[in-house]
Amino acid sequence: MRILTFLGSRVLFALITLTGASLLVFIALRLVPGGFADVVLGPFVTPEAREILTARFGLDQPVWVQFVKWFLALFQGDLGTSLVTQQPVAAELLRRLPVTAELAFLSLLFALSLGLPLGVASATASTHGGGRFGRMVGALGASVPDFVLGSLFIFVFSVWSLGLKAGGYTPLAEDPIENLLGMILPAVTLGVFGMALILRTTRDAVLTVLTEGYIAAAVARGDTPRQILRHHVLRNASVLVLTVSATYFGYLLGGAVIVEVLFSVPGVGFYIYSGLLNRDYAVVQGGVLFVAALFVLLNMLVDLAYVLIDPRIGASRSQQ
Amino acid sequence: MRSLTQALRRFAAGDRLAALALGVLCVMLFLGVFGPWLPLGDPTKLAAGPRLSPPSWEFPFGTDELGRSFLPRVVEGIRYTFLLASMAVAITAVLGTLLGMLAAYLGRFVDQAVARFADLLFAFPPLLAGLLVAAVAGPGALSVIAVISAATLPLFIRVIRSASLSLAERGFVIAAEVAGASTWRILIRHILPNVMSAAIVQLTYALSIAMIIESALSFLGLGEQPPRASLGTLLRVSSVYLTIAPWLVGFAGIVLSLAIVSVNLLGDGLRDRVDPLRGRPLT
Amino acid sequence: MSALVEAQDLDLIYAGETGPVQALDGLDLTLGAGDTLAIVGESGSGKSTLGLAMGRLLPPEAERRSGSLTIAGTPVFEAKQEEVRRLRRETLGFVFQNPMSALDPTMRIGRQVARACGRAASENHVQGLLARAELEAPEQLVRRYPHELSGGMAQRVVIAMAIARGPALLVADEPTASLDVSIRAKVMATLLALQRESGASLVLLTHDLHLAARHCQSLAVMYAGRIVETGPSAAVLSRPGHPYTKGLLAAAAGNEAPGEALQPIPGLPPMLHKPAKDCSFAPRCPYVERRCQELRPGARLLGRKQVACHFAERLLAGDER
Numbered sequence: 001m002r003i004l005t006f007l008g009s010r011v012l013f014a015l016i017t018l019t020g021a022s023l024l025v026f027i028a029l030r031l032v033p034g035g036f037a038d039v040v041l042g043p044f045v046t047p048e049a050r051e052i053l054t055a056r057f058g059l060d061q062p063v064w065v066q067f068v069k070w071f072l073a074l075f076q077g078d079l080g081t082s083l084v085t086q087q088p089v090a091a092e093l094l095r096r097l098p099v100t101a102e103l104a105f106l107s108l109l110f111a112l113s114l115g116l117p118l119g120v121a122s123a124t125a126s127t128h129g130g131g132r133f134g135r136m137v138g139a140l141g142a143s144v145p146d147f148v149l150g151s152l153f154i155f156v157f158s159v160w161s162l163g164l165k166a167g168g169y170t171p172l173a174e175d176p177i178e179n180l181l182g183m184i185l186p187a188v189t190l191g192v193f194g195m196a197l198i199l200r201t202t203r204d205a206v207l208t209v210l211t212e213g214y215i216a217a218a219v220a221r222g223d224t225p226r227q228i229l230r231h232h233v234l235r236n237a238s239v240l241v242l243t244v245s246a247t248y249f250g251y252l253l254g255g256a257v258i259v260e261v262l263f264s265v266p267g268v269g270f271y272i273y274s275g276l277l278n279r280d281y282a283v284v285q286g287g288v289l290f291v292a293a294l295f296v297l298l299n300m301l302v303d304l305a306y307v308l309i310d311p312r313i314g315a316s317r318s319q320q
Numbered sequence: 321m322r323s324l325t326q327a328l329r330r331f332a333a334g335d336r337l338a339a340l341a342l343g344v345l346c347v348m349l350f351l352g353v354f355g356p357w358l359p360l361g362d363p364t365k366l367a368a369g370p371r372l373s374p375p376s377w378e379f380p381f382g383t384d385e386l387g388r389s390f391l392p393r394v395v396e397g398i399r400y401t402f403l404l405a406s407m408a409v410a411i412t413a414v415l416g417t418l419l420g421m422l423a424a425y426l427g428r429f430v431d432q433a434v435a436r437f438a439d440l441l442f443a444f445p446p447l448l449a450g451l452l453v454a455a456v457a458g459p460g461a462l463s464v465i466a467v468i469s470a471a472t473l474p475l476f477i478r479v480i481r482s483a484s485l486s487l488a489e490r491g492f493v494i495a496a497e498v499a500g501a502s503t504w505r506i507l508i509r510h511i512l513p514n515v516m517s518a519a520i521v522q523l524t525y526a527l528s529i530a531m532i533i534e535s536a537l538s539f540l541g542l543g544e545q546p547p548r549a550s551l552g553t554l555l556r557v558s559s560v561y562l563t564i565a566p567w568l569v570g571f572a573g574i575v576l577s578l579a580i581v582s583v584n585l586l587g588d589g590l591r592d593r594v595d596p597l598r599g600r601p602l603t
Numbered sequence: 604m605s606a607l608v609e610a611q612d613l614d615l616i617y618a619g620e621t622g623p624v625q626a627l628d629g630l631d632l633t634l635g636a637g638d639t640l641a642i643v644g645e646s647g648s649g650k651s652t653l654g655l656a657m658g659r660l661l662p663p664e665a666e667r668r669s670g671s672l673t674i675a676g677t678p679v680f681e682a683k684q685e686e687v688r689r690l691r692r693e694t695l696g697f698v699f700q701n702p703m704s705a706l707d708p709t710m711r712i713g714r715q716v717a718r719a720c721g722r723a724a725s726e727n728h729v730q731g732l733l734a735r736a737e738l739e740a741p742e743q744l745v746r747r748y749p750h751e752l753s754g755g756m757a758q759r760v761v762i763a764m765a766i767a768r769g770p771a772l773l774v775a776d777e778p779t780a781s782l783d784v785s786i787r788a789k790v791m792a793t794l795l796a797l798q799r800e801s802g803a804s805l806v807l808l809t810h811d812l813h814l815a816a817r818h819c820q821s822l823a824v825m826y827a828g829r830i831v832e833t834g835p836s837a838a839v840l841s842r843p844g845h846p847y848t849k850g851l852l853a854a855a856a857g858n859e860a861p862g863e864a865l866q867p868i869p870g871l872p873p874m875l876h877k878p879a880k881d882c883s884f885a886p887r888c889p890y891v892e893r894r895c896q897e898l899r900p901g902a903r904l905l906g907r908k909q910v911a912c913h914f915a916e917r918l919l920a921g922d923e924r
Contacts, residue, residue: 013436013439016436016439017436017439017440017443020436020440021440021443021444024440025452028452028453028455028456029455029456123599124599124601124602126599127598127599127600127601127602127663128601128663129663132337135337135588136337138588139581139584139585139588140581142528142580142584143528143532143577143580143581143583143584144573144577144580144581145532145535145536145539145552145573145576145577145580146536147535147536147539147552147555147559148555148569148573148576148577151555151559151562151569151573152569152573154562155562155563155566155569158563159563204597206599207597207598207599208597208599209599210599210600210602211597211598211599211600212704213699213701213703213704213705214704214705214706214707214708215599215600215602216600216660216699216705217697217699217705217706217761218707219600219602219603219660219691220658220660220691220695220697220699221691221692221697221719221764222688222689222690222691222692222693222695223688223718224688225602225603228602229602231707231710231718232707232710235707235709235710236707236708236709250445251445254445254448257447257448257451257540258447258536258539258540261540269447269448272448272451273451273540275451276451276454276455281455284451284452284455285452285455287448288444288448288449288451288452291444291445291448292443292444292445292448295443295444295445296439296443309709310708310709600662601663603684
């Protein structure tokens with residue numbers, strides 16, 4: 001029963017958050033000073049254009065009716081229609097999601113492959129008074145903003161062509177090698193912060209586990225450091241690392257605006273940013289909600305995955 | 321609170337890295353506050369030198385696209401970056417501490433409501449929230465502050481909540497309850513002093529995140545509007561000339577990164593003192 | 604054949620921010636193979652430090668100043684890392700106070716016990732070991748996680764893991780203190796049965812004089828980092844030769860006459876920052892005289908006991924204060 005309550009509460013929380021997010025995004029766009037129509041259409045507006053817009057968005061109806069209609073449409077996957085291209089926003093976003101997902105995946109890969117070992121090494125070294133290198137790398141990586149790092153890469157790789165491409169996107173289906181060469185720099189630019197994040201999280205998680213009694217017990221049994229790390233430390237520390245990795249991945253799915261703009265990667269962030277520049281508010285509204293929903297769902301999935309990792313949640317199932 | 325003063329006192333002796341970071345921050349704060357009265361040059365004087373000239377004796381950081389000396393521009397950028405970030409973090413600290421304590425102390429419905437509120441804020445990546453706010457309220461300092469506060473609030477609430485949670489059950493709080501102290505009095509007099517060190521550590525981390533978000537929003541053109549310029553704004557403008565005047569991006573980028581890394585190292589050092597995490601050696 | 608455990612003039616401190624704390628202050632101890640010894644003392648007396656020192660399990664801030672500790676011929680403080688690990692694996696078995704924290708919460712019992720057995724332990728072997736620790740239905744138990752066990756069951760699992768490789772020395776630090784009162788005796792009985800069965804020596808660290816005397820042949824009383832009295836349990840208990848032992852006995856429940864109140868020892872154990880030159884118990888001692896503050900009493904053999912007190916003879920002769 002406990003596990004069902006746990007799963008149920010996670011799903012319920014996610015639904016509450018999603019509803020709240022959609023309400024927030026809806027209200028935000030109603031708050032536009034000067035009225036939605038004025039902002040969208042600009043100062044030189046004909047009464048006819050205003051009427052068309054009013055009819056299309058139901059702006060003459062009470063606000064709550066507008067919200068309910070919009071909210072119900074969300075459930076059918078309708079995030080609105082672009083004011084500029086007249087394309088459905090949801091379809092446009094889904095078309096760009098794989099690009100962003102690839103970038104996010106590569107960044108996470110980079111972050112994990114460096115952050116995990118460095119974090120573990122830094123934690124074990126710090127029990128002997130060391131670990132300064134890991135701490136320094138962690139602080140540096142968490143501090144250099146992605147656009148500074150990105151600018152540096154662009155400068156270096158545009159002055160001296162070193163095989164990688166800075167800017168210029170090739171679709172994966174067209175040429176996987178070219179695609180990868182173009183994706184490496186944006187992925188590393190994004191991944192450095194994640195590397196630092198995962199390094200610090202891993203370090204803290206490992207250090208916390210190292211204070212536990214079962215670690216002392218394993219040492220007392222004569223296990224080697226390697227055995228203890230492999231059998232006891234990593235698994236127990238993984239819960240926290242998984243949570244942070246998932247949050248980071250969710251952040252990458254929507255937060256890659258700067259890197260996508262900097263390296264001209266046609267992903268979700270780039271699309272929403274151009275929406276803002278084109279005063280295409282339907283795109284901004286739909287896009288932000290889309291990303292928030294992805295983030296919430298991803299975190300919910302991670303919560304559910306705890307059941308598999310931590311038997312204190314999962315084992316109640318086998319007891320019944 | 322006492323543990324924190326002790327922590328600060330032993331700081332310089334025990335933790336060179338954090339002490340160095342504190343020194344760098346002090347220099348930057350000094351420059352930010354007193355910059356206009358220092359003999360660094362006029363940041364607003366157009367065509368003070370040739371356009372986009374490399375660093376020289378006269379213009380240590382070179383000149384920008386309008387021939388302004390870049391050094392005083394960077395100093396001005398430090399001022400705006402710190403100003404916006406710390407204003408936003410101040411709001412976060414007050415709101416976050418209050419909400420975190422209330423959630424922990426009152427529990428039940430309030431706890432749930434605060435947790436869902438934090439989830440909600442957490443669901444919006446800061447830069448996208450920035451895009452949304454810019455769409456609604458237009459770009460500018462206020463939008464930046466709102467976005468930063470919203471982004472740093474959830475973490476703050478969670479840290480303060482868990483720090484307060486163990487306190488709510490402790491003897492001195494229960495004793496105060498029995499003696500008939502009001503909720504406010506218990507929060508301010510009994511719980512607040514004990515979550516202070518956790519709050520201050522979290523404050524430094526929030527400040528580093530705030531500086532990153534501020535500069536990122538400014539870089540996208542959603543922050544401070546010209547002629548005022550934070551470090552992010554300077555980077556935005558300079559990045560156009562990246563290949564012909566790379567030193568502009570270089571100086572602004574280095575100063576910004578140095579500021580953020582100092583805040584982070586300071587936070588690490590403080591945390592090591594307040595809440596040392598010492599695992600057991602495996603040998 | 605030399606003794607299994609031999610400590611000589613062991614002097615050990617913990618380095619702290621406010622200066623060193625003397626944990627062991629000239630400690631001498633000898634234990635033969637198959638012997639059972641209870642080390643009794645208040646918290647802070649250094650008994651846990653001694654227990655951990657036997658496996659060189661002390662935290663990094665601990666520092667041995669002088670003296671030696673030898674276990675089964677291995678000099679514990681001088682040995683190489685790998686030798687110490689072999690000592691822990693093959694010669695020592697530890698049972699700690701809190702069984703719940705000694706088990707990995709994310710690993711099934713079967714796998715944890717198998718890992719304690721060493722390479723390639725069969726399922727049957729693991730279950731047999733659990734059965735020896737008087738755990739019921741081991742075939743189901745191996746698939747459980749620690750949080751599904753009661754405290755008593757968990758401690759039996761820990762005991763099974765401690766004897767898994769047939770150690771020559773079991774070190775049990777308050778093995779039953781965290782358990783329900785109703786099952787303490789049973790768990791203790793299991794521990795002793797397994798110890799006798801395997802012929803291992805036992806060092807039992809406890810604050811409970813009566814538990815110590817009931818289960819162990821000999822008894823050592825620790826105070827401020829050294830052993831103040833040691834000898835056969837019955838002899839120590841029936842006629843204590845040190846004022847501290849006497850005080851502990853008077854303060855322990857169970858042997859007061861009807862209507863008689865328990866007598867606490869006045870004062871607190873000292874926190875030493877360097878080796879003591881006087882008798883550390885002097886400030887709390889009802890027998891104290893001038894020379895107690897001037898000369899630290901060495902351990903003297905009196906009958907079958909060793910006592911470190913200037914007035915041991917008077918106490919043994921029945922001097923009451």
